[in-house]
Amino acid sequence: DTGVSQNPRHKITKRGQNVTFRCDPISEHNRLYWYRQTLGQGPEFLTYFQNEAQLEKSRLLSDRFSAERPKGSFSTLEIQRTEQGDSAMYLCASSWGFTGGDTEAFFGQGTRLTVV
């Protein structure tokens, strides 16, 4: 396994269009996170999956955003009716977690979204 994989690496879209990103986590990892990073800022948490269950969503995640992780494997993040403020790097991370413990999270290469 070569790590967390994200596709596409870059996406340019017109305002108002829908976009979908994909994340393939490290295969044995049960936890999957989406973050968003804008220039000059650290990544900000968007949503979290444990296996196939979406257990937490940030207030940053408006109703235009939806994420899925069918069968607890890959995940998709969809943004509907994109706005220029959605332009950012979207990062996926995965880790192995268990009750009472954590392991380090590894990030994918990210998808850079530009809304024009």
Added chain:
Amino acid sequence: QKEVEQNSGPLSVPEGAIASLNCTYSDRGSQSFFWYRQYSGKSPELIMFIYSNGDKEDGRFTAQLNKASQYVSLLIRDSQPSDSATYLCAAITGANSKLTFGKGITLSVRP
């Protein structure tokens, strides 16, 4: 107050010097702390993590944690130009082990 704060920098050191990067956090419930390195246009890459008070060394890197002062630091010994990057401090907060990041500090190592 942001949950994780880093001095905004940037920080510039000469090649071979020790670079000291600092981070404070506000949530006393945070137990695990991470340092990520991020090159321009790339995704964060894990350098080190620390759970216990004290120092943890890995090669040229030393992470330090002081839970009483809510302070985490990263020392880079024998700094190299290839260490020039943005360094992100992160803490695990909340029940779902999500990472809360600082803004990052940009390190420049002068040849």
